[in-house]
Structures are given as structure tokens and as C-alpha cells.
Amino acid sequence: MIFGIKEKECIVVYCCRYSCAADDCFCDSWFKSLFVRKVDPRKDAHSHLLAKKEDNNLYKIQFHNVKPECLEAYNTLCAEVLPSIHRDSGYPCELVGTWNTWYGEQDQAVHLWRYRGGYPALTEVMNKLKSNKDFLEYRKERGKMLLSRRNQLLLEFSFWNEPVPRDGPNIYELRSYQLRPGTMIEWGNYWARAISYRQHNREAVGGFFSQIGDLYMVHHLWAYKDLQSREDTRNAAWQHEGWDEVVYYTVPLIQHMESRIMIPLKASPLQ
Numbered sequence: 001m002i003f004g005i006k007e008k009e010c011i012v013v014y015c016c017r018y019s020c021a022a023d024d025c026f027c028d029s030w031f032k033s034l035f036v037r038k039v040d041p042r043k044d045a046h047s048h049l050l051a052k053k054e055d056n057n058l059y060k061i062q063f064h065n066v067k068p069e070c071l072e073a074y075n076t077l078c079a080e081v082l083p084s085i086h087r088d089s090g091y092p093c094e095l096v097g098t099w100n101t102w103y104g105e106q107d108q109a110v111h112l113w114r115y116r117g118g119y120p121a122l123t124e125v126m127n128k129l130k131s132n133k134d135f136l137e138y139r140k141e142r143g144k145m146l147l148s149r150r151n152q153l154l155l156e157f158s159f160w161n162e163p164v165p166r167d168g169p170n171i172y173e174l175r176s177y178q179l180r181p182g183t184m185i186e187w188g189n190y191w192a193r194a195i196s197y198r199q200h201n202r203e204a205v206g207g208f209f210s211q212i213g214d215l216y217m218v219h220h221l222w223a224y225k226d227l228q229s230r231e232d233t234r235n236a237a238w239q240h241e242g243w244d245e246v247v248y249y250t251v252p253l254i255q256h257m258e259s260r261i262m263i264p265l266k267a268s269p270l271q
Contacts, residue, residue, distance in 0.1 A: 049185060049188070050155070050157055050158060050184065050185070050188045050209060051155040051156065051157070051158060056116070056117055056118040057114055057115065057116055057118070057155075057156060057162070058114075058115040058117075058118045058119060058121065058122055058153060058154070058155065058211075059096070059112060059113065059114050059115070059153070059154040059155070059156065059208055060112070060113045060115070060122070060151055060152070060153055060154070061110065061111070061112050061113075061151060061152050061154060061208070061219065062109075062110065062111040062112075062113075062149065062150075062151045063108060063109075063110055063149065063150050063151070064108065064109040064110075064111070064142075064146055064148075064149045065105070065107065065108050065146065065147045065148045065149065066107045066108065066109060066145055066146055066147065067107070067145055067146070067147055068106075068107045070144075070145035071100070071107050071109075073145060074109065074142065074145045074146075075100065075109070075265055077138060077141055077142060077145075078098060078109070078111075078265065078267065079265065079266060079267045080138075081134055081135060081138040082095055082098060082111070082267060083095065083267045084134065085129075085132075085135070086269075090128065091124075091125050091128060092115060092116050092117050092121040092124060092125060093113055093114065093115045093116070093121065093122075093125045094113065094114045094116070094269075095111070095112075095113060095267070095268070095269060096112040096113060096114050096163050096206075096269065096270065097110075097111075097112045097163070097172070097221075097264060097268045097269060097270035098110070098111045098112070098264070098265045098267060098268045099111075099172060099262035099263060099264050099265060099268065100262065100263050100265065101260050101261070101262050102171070102260075102261045102262060102263050103259075103260070103261040104258065104259065104260035104261060104262075105260065108260075110174065110260070110262060112163075112221075114163075122153075150213070151213060152210045152211075152212065152213030152214060152217065153210070153211045153212040153213060154208035154209060154210055154211060154219065155208065155209060155211055156206060156207060156208050157188060157191070157192075157207040157208065157209065158192075159188075159191065159192040159195055159207075160195060160204065160206055160207035160208075161204060161205075161206070162206070163205050163206040163221065163270065165269035165270060165271075166202075166205075166223065166270055166271060167271055168264065168271030169225075169271065170223045170224060170225060170264070170270075170271060171223070171224055171225075171226060171227065171230070171261055171262065171263060172205070172221060172222065172223050172224075172261070172262045172263075172264065172270065173221070173222045173223075173224065173230065173259060173260065173261055173262070174219060174220075174221055174259070174260045174262060175219070175220045175221075175222070175257065175258070175259050175260075176217065176218070176219050176257065176258045176259075176260075177217070177218040177219075177220075177254050177256075177257045178214065178216065178217055178254065178255045178256040178257070179216040179217070179218060179253050179254060179255065180216070180253055180254070180255050181215075181216050183216070183253040184209060184216060184218075186253060187218065187250060187253055188209075190246050190249055190250050191207070191246070191250070193242065193246065194242075194243065194246040194250075195207070197237050197240040197242065197243045197246075198222075198233075198237055200233075200236070201224075201229075201233050202223070203222045203223055203224060203233055204220075204222060205221040205222060205223050205270065206219075206220075206221045207219070207220050207221070208221075223270070227261070
């Protein structure tokens, strides 16, 4: 029996070699087709296909890991400086929200900014801040309190609402998804339909995808009254026909995902 199997294996190998010798091009292309994933050709960038056309907003999200003993002083410092930039009409930017992480990475602050006018607005703000003495002093003091920091530049999905100030008290969940490269369009197609299942309690705040920083990164921002409300709202989504299908088809697109439960600071427009 063992000899027979080996003999059959030898015949298969021989036939494959013979076929390739007769037609190298055909054998090579057929073999590669087993492993190469076919993708639809795209004639435009993801940013043009998925982002809103009626405005030119750019978002920046900042993650600051603070020394545990400095978190209170850090929050006080941010409350003194960040709202002044937000209120100054000379800066084409808005503080969308500012939070401390409650569950997730501890002793962390998250800030979300919106730049109306895209990259030119971002550049204008950066240049003006270079001569803002209060901001320069803020950066100097902030540097003494941080362990690390990182940021990303984002665009908002066309099918999500623009984040607007809201009254509290609320808790916020930032769900971050690292997608497999090449799947952003597919993700957007499914969530354009799925978002309608998650609007009933006004929990959907904003949806974004990265342009600079970690690429193929998606952030969904949700608001809930408390953790129990979050649980009830998420469970209720399964009662809508089609939600299970969205979950089924989008989970394979994800390489890594993370959830942060965040508490808004007093200066946050999102309360």
C-alpha cells in the first residue's frame, strides 16, 4: 500500500513536469492563480471614494500616555490651554473631544481635533502655534509629564454623522480596527448599511479612517449613558435583520481590534 502511494505520487510529479516542459507559461500562470488573490482594479484613492465630498475636514487624533503621578496636573494643564485654541477664530481648528481612558490603556489622554479646510488648515494652525507663547509653554510642561505620545491624521466616512457637541453625562467608546491592507473599500461598503442599525439611541458619534500614521486603521466613536446602556444597545443591534451578516463579513477583514472606554474631561465639547 505504501509503495503504491509513492508510485502514484511519482506519476503525478512526472506529469506536472512534463506539462510544464510542454507549456511553461501555462503551468506557471495556473500555479500562481491558486495563491494570488484577485482584487478589483480601483481608479481612485480610498480617500476620494469613502470620505465626504461636501466638506474638506481633516481630523487629528492624539494618544498621550501620562506618568501616573502626573495625570491630574496634565488634565489641569490641558483645560487651561486647549479650549483657548478651540475658541480662537484665528485658528481654523476645533477641539471635538478630549478624554481620559477609563478601561483600556491606563493613564492615557485622547484628544480629537477637526481642521476645517484640510491639510492647508492643519499647516496654518501649526505655523501659528509656533509663535503662541502659551502653547509653547504648555508643550514644555506637557513634555515633563508624558511617557509617550502618538497621533494619526484621519478622514471621516461619508456615511457617518459629523461629530457635534452633546450634553452629558456620557461615557465614550473608541473602537479601533486595524484592517488587512486592501480591504478598506469592502469595510466601507458593509458599514454604509450597518450604521443604520446603530442610530436608534444616538450612540453613533463619528467614524474615521487613517491617512497618515498607522494605515488601514478605522476608528468608530460611540456614546452611551453608562456601561449597562452600552451592553443593552449593542445587544439590541442583533435584533435587526442584516446586522449578523455585517458582522459575519467584516470580522475577517480585521487584523487587530481594540476598545477604549473613555471619560470626557470638563473642557470637552463632547460630554
